[in-house]
Amino acid sequence: MSWAQGSCSICGRTSAPKFIAGKCNACYIREKRSQKPPQKCKECDKVKNCHHGGVCNACYTNLYCNRTIHGLFIKAKNLAKAKNVKWLLTQEEYNELRSKACFYCGGPLNKSGTGLDRIKGDKEPYSIDNVLPCCGSCSMIRGDNLSVVETIVAIAAVHDRRRDAHLELIDHNIDIDGRTLFMIGEISDLMFEQLLKGINIMESINRLAPIRIILSSPGGDWVPAISIYDRIKASACPISIEVLGFAWSGASVIFQAATDRIIHPNATLMIHNGTVSIEDSVTTASEIIALSRRDLHTMYSIYSEVSGLGIDYWAEKCQNDFYITAHEAIDLGLADRIPTQRKPPAWKVASSDDITE
DSSP, X not given: OOOEEOOOTTTXXXXXXXXXXXXXXXXXXXXXXXXXXXXXOTTTOOEEOOOSSSOOHHHHIIIIITTSHHHHHHHHHHHHHHTTOOBXXXXXXXXXXXXXXXXXXXXXXXXXXXXXXXXXXXXXXXXXXXXXXXXXXXXXXXXTTOOHHHHHHHHHHHHHHHHHHHHHHHHTTEETTTTEEEEESSBOHHHHHHHHHHHHHHHHHOSSSOEEEEEEEOOBOHHHHHHHHHHHHHOSSOEEEEEEEEEETHHHHHHTTOSEEEEOTTOEEEEOOOOOOOOSOHXXXXXXXXXXXXXXXXXXXXXXXXXXXXXXXXXXXXXXXEEEEHHHHHHHTSOOBOOOOOOOOHHHHHHHHHHHO
């Protein structure tokens, strides 16, 4: 290759592949790029250098390399090259491996990972005889020290421990996988303790993911009921409550703390003033009565806030046991919705039509 002779006005070079407008080709290209203003990325809307059809490098990697099977193939191949390991898989072989479940746990492969685990590590190549489909969690468990058999044993032990922990939490009315808590029976200090622990566990796993509470209770003590109400309202997680059967007395107050109040079609609410039993001195009794009146005002205020009806309206309704059906609860503003009922199967609809005819 013959180089042109000249003098670059920027770097002073006297020989280069090409001179353009008194500059060597390298300085000329560098100057042109610096004069071109950065574009706005079509995806993230940030001003960056976009060389992929108006998309920056980060968005291009996310859209292409992490979402398409060919992009994942290129990414895995480049990672193998970076580790100085030979890559002998074809695109078709890689596609087949990615379509399978994890060899160790049977779960789905990660959408953005390479999804491969070499049977023999070190510098053995990525070949069809030396790789297994593997999710990210199992890949982390295996690491660089365990064999395939040892990894299977370790993952089985992890699953057994997880199952035991899951069953133990279920005994405490906590379904950690479904992010569901169960409030069944009378409201008590024990129910408050279990719900408090359940919400704390859910928040420690994900402080913003939704939590579901199944509620079926005839009511109970006021103090744990209003404490549960306060804890639900204080959570950053959106908490939905589903009423099955009934939510009477203090349980109807707890129901109002949810971000999504769901009542099943045959469930009922019941509100009332409740009762107070006093076995103490006259002075203490008067203080308890004053406190109970404040608690009643708190309850009326909660109903009034969610319904838009006045405190006096709810004070009058609570003089006696006031039972409310699911549809009445929605009309009064004490519930948000009734869950959609499952449609009957086609054969049942057809048979009912035959009977009608």
